[in-house]
Amino acid sequence: DAGVTQSPTHLIKTRGQQVTLRCSPKSGHDTVSWYQQALGQGPQFIFQYYEEEERQRGNFPDRFSGHQFPNYSSELNVNALLLGDSALYLCASSFGTGLFAFGSGTRLTVV
Amino acid sequence: AQKVTQAQTEISVVEKEDVTLDCVYETRDTTYYLFWYKQPPSGELVFLIRRNSFDEQNEISGRYSWNFQKSTSSFNFTITASQVVDSAVYFCALSEGGYIPTFGRGTSLIVHP
Numbered sequence: 001d002a003g004v005t006q007s008p009t010h011l012i013k014t015r016g017q018q019v020t021l022r023c024s025p026k027s028g029h030d031t032v033s034w035y036q037q038a039l040g041q042g043p044q045f046i047f048q049y050y051e052e053e054e055r056q057r058g059n060f061p062d063r064f065s066g067h068q069f070p071n072y073s074s075e076l077n078v079n080a081l082l083l084g085d086s087a088l089y090l091c092a093s094s095f096g097t098g099l100f101a102f103g104s105g106t107r108l109t110v111v
Numbered sequence: 112a113q114k115v116t117q118a119q120t121e122i123s124v125v126e127k128e129d130v131t132l133d134c135v136y137e138t139r140d141t142t143y144y145l146f147w148y149k150q151p152p153s154g155e156l157v158f159l160i161r162r163n164s165f166d167e168q169n170e171i172s173g174r175y176s177w178n179f180q181k182s183t184s185s186f187n188f189t190i191t192a193s194q195v196v197d198s199a200v201y202f203c204a205l206s207e208g209g210y211i212p213t214f215g216r217g218t219s220l221i222v223h224p
Contacts, residue, residue, distance in 0.1 A: 033211065042115075042202055042214035043156070056211060088154055097210060102148075102156035 002027065004103035006091050012109045013081050019108060021076045025093030026101045031055075032074040033100065034066060035090040043090055049074050078108075086110045113138045115205050115215035123221045124193055132188045132218045134203030140164075145179065145186045146204040146212055156202070162186065193222045 005024045013019050025032055031050045035043035045058035049068035063079045072093075078085055086109050092100040114137040124130050136145065147159040160170065162179055170177045174191045190197055200219045204212035 035214075040216075042117075042204075042216045045211050045213065048211060090154075090156065092156075097208075099158055099161065100156075100212065101158075104153055104155040107154070 004091055004093050004101050006089075006103040006106050008106060009104070010107045010109075012111060015081055015083060015110055017081050018077065018079045019081060021078075021089050021091075021106045021108070023074045023076070023091030023093075023103060025072050025074070025091075029093035029095045029098075029101065030072050031094045031096075032068060032072065033092045033094070034074070034076045035092065036060070036085075037088040037090055037105070039087070046076070081110045083110050113140075113143070113205050113207050113213045115203050115213055117203055117215035117218050119218045120216070121219040121221065123223065125223050126195060127192050129189060129191050130193050130220065130222075132190075132201050132203075132220070134186045134188065134215060136184050136186065136203070136205045138205060138207055140207040142208060144206045144212075146202075146206070147177065147186075147188050148202045148204060148214075150200045150202060150217070152199075159188075190220075193220075195222050195224050198222045 007022045033048040034046040037043040046060050047057040048055050052068045065077045068074045088105040090105045091103045094100045116135045143164045145162050148156040176189045178187045200217045202214045202217045204214045206212045
């Protein structure tokens with residue numbers, strides 16, 4: 001039974017570019033949440049998707065957007081990248097108020 | 112608003128020592144959940160425990176134990192007889208209503224052989 005899978009595992013982008021990160025939830029999960037984890041910090045909640053709609057959003061600018069597909073997979077898009085966007089981006093899936101299952105993350109470096 | 116404080120940034124111990132990781136939380140809700148996660152160098156957050164606000168019973172799982180005290184808003188985590196494989200970053204988290212966990216800044220535990 002595959003857990004949460006994220007791609008790519010690493011990538012390097014230049015300031016001002018746009019990036020798309022992808023997440024496949026654990027089997028049986030229908031909700032996807034995205035977190036940003038800067039170096040030495042705890043994960044910060046970006047947003048959560050359920051039934052293909054953004055259900056809740058953390059304190060992140062509109063440059064951060066997402067999408068959920070009918071198969072429950074999700075994408076996180078970040079526009080106009082800043083150096084400060086360099087971080088580990090974690091995807092978590094869940095069902096109802098059940099436990100979050102986390103992926104291993106995508107490490108984004110903005111240069 | 113919910114908040115989690117992990118005052119210990121880094122703890123260094125020698126194998127077989129006991130170690131306690133502190134977690135203090137703030138919430139206005141009467142119904143909430145507390146969590147501990149482990150993050151090894153691979154990056155994945157590994158779930159360790161979830162407790163709800165109505166259950167103050169302490170819990171023991173092998174070498175791990177958790178002490179939940181609502182009177183002091185604390186949910187501390189103790190590892191008994193630490194091992195090198197316990198080296199990781201440990202996060203305490205809180206969710207109001209059981210939905211979106213808010214994480215603390217984490218405590219990096221280094222266990223030396």
